[in-house]
Amino acid sequence: MLSIVKEPYLQWPTLHSMTIMWETSEPSDSRVEILAAERIHSGYQGNYKKPEQLLCEVYSEDYCTIHQLTVTGLEPGTIYFYKVGSKHGQGEIESGPHPMKTAVRKGEPFSFAVTSETGGYSGFDSSNGQINRRIFKQMQAFRPDLALFVGDLVNDGTNYDDWDTYFFSPGKHLLTNTPFYSCLGNHERNASLYYDLFAYAPPKNYYSFDYGDAHFICLDSTDFIKPEHYPRSSGGMMPGNEQYDFLIRDLQSSFAKWKIVFFHYPPYVSGGYQVEDLRQLCPLLEQYGVDLVFNSHTIVYERSHPIRDGVVDMDNGIVYIVAGGAGAMPEWLLPRREWHTSQSLAVPHFVQVVVTSTSLEVRAIDDEGRLFDMMRIKKDFYGKRTFL
Template sequence: MSNTIDRQERFVPGWRIKILILLCWAAYGSEAFAHKGPDPLARWVFDSVAIKEDKLVARLGPDGKLSGRLSLVKDDFGESLQFTGWASDCVIADEHREVSQVLPTGAITVSAWVSVDERQSKGGIIGALQDNGDEKVGWLLGYDEQVFSFTLGSEGGRRGDRDHLTFLKGNTHYELGRWYHVVGVYDGAKMELYVNGKLDASSDAQSGAIRYPSTAPFTIGVYRDRNHNVFHNGRIRSISLFDLAANAKWVDEEFEHGIQLVNLPAPEKATEMEFVIKPYLQYGTKDGMTVMWRTSKPGTSIVHYGETFLCGNKQIVPGSREVHEVRLEGLKTGTQYFYRVETENEAGEGAFSDGYTFTTAVDENRPYAFAVIGDTQGNPEVSAKLAKLAWAQRPSFAVHAGDLVSTGGNPDHWTQHFFPGMEELISRVPFYPVLGNHEDDSPLYYQYMSLPAPEYYYQFKYGNAQFFMIDSNRNVGPGSEQYQWLEKELSESNSRWKFVCHHHPPYSSDENDYGDLWKTNISDRGDTDARQLVGLYEKYGVDLVWNGHIHSYERTWPVAGGAAREQGAPIYMITGGGGGGLETPGPYRPFFQNHVRYGHHYVMVHINGGVLELRSYSLDDRLFDHLTITKQ
């Protein structure tokens, strides 16, 4: 029989009845309420009584460590803590095992008063979970771009030897800035999600004890596992955690105690106009360049440009917007230009950039160079250093092999990680990315990129080379849209050099992504879906294929027909060292492996007619690999 909190029936055997009259927010929380029932395992109230510098003192249970940009906010009924999304969170334990005494196993009720100021695909209120590979366990109270959610994995949720999480999503669409009472309940057989006192969703997909991951933090105000770190932007007032399952009457009563909060209007935020994303470049051609940026408030889109720093020309895009995209046309081939951008609104507010330069694409008979980088993810310190080093070599453009960010649906990962990290390079040269798995095909990717249609795959030419950019997250098998498009484009290409870029590597020496080579000698040694394309590369004379996904460096021998060749076949390169957590090759050297290296890195490719020189550099700018290909 499942455990249930019930104010009419009191509580399940084993609990003595307690009636706690909580009359003062200074003692028990900023919202006054009368609570009937057992003590929770843990309760946190986010007010000036509980917050001591970087510490959250719990009313019950373990304290938490606060970090990031946080501020106490007062309203008509008390206080709450404003999480800004700027690396702001509350860590109860770096490892959930440290506080196992307050983590429910048989049944759970987690209750929170929260507001959301920014929509995110993976928003976290409180929880401890992993959602990676074969480990999909734990629980989390959270939200996505529209609704609240309750995620949980249990013993009964396993399918064979694999764990499965249930993502229980509600039906109530939240409004930004408004207060909501959100409750997740699990009784060992059924999951329920309540929003503002009403049942919003339920599921019986899980059963039995709650399973916890081998390693995971217990956090508030962040969705955090091995591959995600999504910070909450909004307020949290209080959170309570029980190892019993609440019924509908109890949830409704809890909501009634704080019902006055839901009528509070969303607070107004007064901000000055500023750059959220500084200017960057997209899709440069012989006679054109796209300039993009984002401001904190809508306004005009204006680019001043010219062949001197005076920027005597001006391009205006009518209308008012936050994400700005201005296409400059009619430019001279292979010519240096200066540019700066500005945005103004009707209130007279404005944002004005510094001056930058760019150079249009060169003719087919001119030498050129470009940079290759991948998997920058949530590490702007590393990506900024690599971008600075790459820019010092004055590339004509840059290619990015995917996983630009850690979480594509998290706006902060774009505005605080990717663009600030890459700014020194991409404000001066256009960059051409492909989608990685961490972009999650997010609308933000398409909002911030301006590439040839349909954008998730495309081709472009520069000098005497043609580049084919593929989304290996989608179907790339024979008969698929991308496969047919790629074969047609390759068959019609008359460029001297042919390059392909997609995120997942057809060949990889990695230790455990395609089979744990420290436990078995069985491994796919690369992504088998992406490997469906290698026949096209061999048939149509592709020279180099750049990939990411694996956070290390690898260059293969020329490979054709499933064997290493001396020459005349595609070479595959993994350039996944742009910032993500580093990975290691396995103990065995497969047939295709030529050069592997552990470490962050970038690659420079120099082309002069039929001569290609490739040089790979470490984070301290030391040359560690080079390759020369000569075509007759």
């Protein structure tokens, strides 16, 4: 019997398009329907009528198990509903309708959620994945426009079952309606499944994208710090390295109001598994005005003071946040904080970020929905930052 193995999930939202993926138990064709979403005072889902008006359909007759279709011609910042379907000679399946929202224009506020370690924490998790489910449920409650996962989505990226056990199954209610991005962690093991399951821009282990007034850059720190040399650099953080050259070009070409970078290994954390060699990237990030860096790997929450040139700089520094969220390892924290640490706590959590054209607000929220840290960066017309 044909069945859906991974419920549909959203990738790479733009102003006018969305990529939709799902997995079936057997090779079959692919179909996506986009339906109109009509507002009413009360109704089917989130005050929308049950969607029935078909706006467009995308179809591929090529048989596959991992399905990927991109819908174009959509309006910016607009909520639609979508259905997916697949069939072969012996059966047919369908999922939906599910809501989705295209990317917002510049000048329009939006929010995103950040967490990690859904699989990296698994070896220490005695709750059989309940922490993951609570984190995903809390993220869904805050209704982010998109989500970032900062590596270690799985315990072993080469193990097919891990992707469902630690990520797609506990996260399915969020992932069907919230586009997400991720970076490689050490637990992904640079496995081919990572490249098969996600629709990021090539080469997929590093890329960038714009959303509203923000420019996001994903890096592969497991390539800069290769497993055989960990935690030391293998010499790649210099011109001539493809990823490093990409980073330079990308930073030079972006004039976004906010610049946000995410990669797995943390250059700053008052705990185990700090990878100081990655501080070689910091002068470049500082030169081109990066505001915020998200990391993981150490399974705690930690927010740095604004840092520039290796010291606290409350006017021009970058804030580094370790969002090692879906788990907590208090024993990994050092007995006392380092100079760069502003706030730190080892609890299961995610981070909510609200972005406007003049401010960036960061909220750390635990797996029961309690706020335990908050920071705001304000930026004036000339780009001068104020940290609150």
